[in-house]
Amino acid sequence: MTKPTRIALIIGATGGIGGETAAALARHGWTVRGLTRRPQPAHPQIDWISGDAMSAADVLRAAQGVQLIVHAANPPGYRDWDKLVLPMIDHTIAAAKAVGARIVLPGTIYNFGPDAFPSLREDSPQHPRTRKGAIRVEMEKRLKAAASAGATVLIVRAGDFFGPRSTANSNFSSAMIQRGAPVKRIFELARRGTSHAWAYLPDLGETIARLLDRESELATFDVFHIAGYQLAQGEMAQAIIKATGKPGLKVWPFPWPLVLALQPFVHLFRELAEMRYLWRESIALDGRKLQAFLGDALPVTPLEIAVRDSLEGLGCLDAESDRSKQMRYSVI
Structure with missing residues (x-):
């Protein structure tokens, strides 16, 4: 008997999270649509639909016939969050209600905020210290209200994102290293003696796809945390050094004093300064609920492979590193 076609709409399919989720859903048999404002090259896994997430009519048109809407839209560089983020989630909610899709x-x-640190559970109190955090809380409140009004919602939270498709919104590819160039220096963001939660984007996308394979077992409004990698200060930097095959690479403390001094004049520095508190204390995500639900099906890529594939995808490995990779694979 032929399985019915499952169709997913990805809002933000050109980004790191949206792209990896689209790829994972396609592997799991979904037909994937991607909403885009600009023309995109043909993609083997995504049917592009022209439209703007800021247009309720565009989102509703793209959502016709879908069973799932993945809301992975993030304004680039965190610009205009207060003007863009909440209208976009409202349009997704309205479209999902109209067509009966899960969000x-x-x-x-x-x-x-710090009152919930160091171990974040799905039901930990949400008292953010930043503007972006407050907007995130409001997004989830609106989704919960939508679930109370008949929609179905799945939220999968994770730590700092990194992966082969990492965008400028990722601390890995915008603060620790420079994307598009061989690694010549690494900046360490975390304070000495702390640890930080990291999440590999392909694992996040695959986790979402595997949860949706068991959608009938999910609650109307369900939340899961991905534990990901809990890395002590310096461990991500060392993983980057190992992946490049350059043991002499220098690791520098991130120039927080300069960022704080220049934040009134540089937009990116202002955004980084606002999120500094996340790097001054240890943060972990409690993934026991997800582990219990997925068991052995929980995707966890070894850190060494995740970091190397991320650097390769971001164009951060030079010819010497590539030769080392070829030698390693030839031996294996």
């Missing part, structure tokens, strides 16, 4: 939101740790 999936890839969540972050921005929702939480």
